[in-house]
Amino acid sequence: MTLRSLDLAALELLVAVDDHGSLSAAARTLSMAQPNASRALGRLERQLGVTLLQRTTAGSKLTAQGTMIVHWARQIVGDAESLLRVADGLQSSRAAELTVGASLTVAEHLMPRWLGEFRTLHPDVTIHLQVQNSTAVVTRVESQDYDVGFIESPSVPKTLHNITVARDRLVVVVPPQHPWTRRRRPVDAAELAATPLLVREPGSGTRTTLDVALAAYDRADPLLELGSSAAIRTAVESGMGPAVLSTLAVADHVDAGSLRVVDIEGLDLRRSLRAVWRPPKQVAGPAGDLIRIARRDSAARDG
Template identity: 45%
Template structure:
């Protein structure tokens, strides 16, 4: 398609339309981010190109001529089409923007992912990350079904059939309300005592639950749950009420311990309750590009955090 000679410049046409809308060349210039003399020069150039007088310039201001009004009306569909074109091109750019879909267990999503993504944005600001949150079993299923390129889970073992990398170890602590008998006990709690006590448990599929169950099962079948709750927030709130002890990540309960709203119960063994934070991926498609960089950054950040503590 060839445009005929005399086709108006779109920027100048848009400026003329702004003069018609705002009633002032100065106001139109301000909208377009240029000086009034520059705006006047653009309109003059448009008049030369079209061979028409578009503005009557007087001491009290500039007014569109009949020809100017007609050009504005004829140009409105052109300007609307130009806006649609630029919006469409912007949409193409957004569609081509590299994206990374990840899914993480709740503890990792709430307490570790923000640090990792901040580091990733510094080296890959162009990457749009989509994060979903689920329990560890659901995260593994999403990665297995290729609903996410990368997953982050917690638990004693890597999910079967998936590639993985350990990022760090996470300490679990037994917590009770300040008024609970265990809050003032002097003798450390044994694993057998913990196994015999009804606890507040997460739902099946939770990495915390799997870790605690596997540890306590060595000492006998754990007692029936005092309650099964679907979130860490619900676990903490119920523990604060004094209903029963809970075993949670120190990351989750750190604020409560500092505030004194929950108390940590010392264990007889040295750190018997720990779990691993892992990055996981489909074995046929190991992470590359930004996904691989996110795993590497997460490992470095966690190693540095461990050294500080």
């Protein structure tokens, strides 16, 4: 016999026989049919090679050997109950907290609205929002540091499940005085690729989307790599050069006139913003609710 084959339920039944004086009383206490209880203890006797019960027409009681075994069974059952209580406490504690990882664009422009609605739904859940680039978010979800992540990257590792929660588009932005704003001939993808650009750091979803879109072209070295869309936006407004950013990050500045959008011929920069999480496929609890809020919000805005 091995630990793996030890029947914990049968040990619990044996302890109940000792507590209540008979197999029938023990079976009633555990809401078990007496024939099933008798079979369970019979299997335990065969596994242990010890007679545990003295069976008579008046009922079944513990043998002397059974009385010795029940002492150890009681400790095992007690330890198992303690383990379950600890696990339940950990689960309840974790259920009261939600650690979310989000890319910079999502965190700055979408997450505040999503978390506001989430707070109404789950006022007792403590939310920990961690803001990093998409590659870092994926890594932290895989390592179980985050319960759920929201990213901009065009691809997701097979170790994680994902679902699209919103749609976005990257656009080329320049300051109003830039020569591209006065051109009659449109800028095409090859010219954009050959132009030194202000770009996000490697690992950012915005950078990855741009790199994938221009993979077929010879690329100029970046003019400058910066760690946030806000920093790039400021650099573009100061006249340093063009950049490719999310419409979410530049919409207000385009409306105010400090940035101009330049259409690029032959280049599709639409992308999906995704939620990612570890198996199982169906995400439940607060994490699942946050994903549903994000999808519902996107559908409302698109509609």
